[in-house]
Amino acid sequence: MKRIIETPDAPAAVGAYSQATTDGDIVFTAGQIPMTPDGDLLDDEEIAVQTRQSLENVKAILEEEGLNMQDVLKVSVFMDDIQDFDEMNDAYKEYFQDNPPARSAVEVANLPKGVGIEIEAIAAQRD
């Protein structure tokens, strides 16, 4: 049965969505933008900083459910400028050193709140 995951350690939703949902073993995070749990937007920061905050939010949501970054199966990265790819990728690697998840990284025209990146993840509980 579908269940909502909520944590104060990641920013509240900025729209009509949940931070994450689960149905059994699989966890789907909402796209995480570079916003702190207190609601501070990091939209003016360099893309490495925005990437780390987005991934910190993903991590906090997974930890609420007892998962960690090693449990991530697939990541989607949305950027407003694909020229930021290398900078994003270097920051991203700090979170996924061994056996990284599958990933898509694409440029989109605009992102909510004027941020430069949004990152979502799908993770699964390990046996």
Ligand SMILES: C=C(N)C(=O)O
């Ligand atoms: C930021 C989002 N994940 C959204 O607006 O759906």
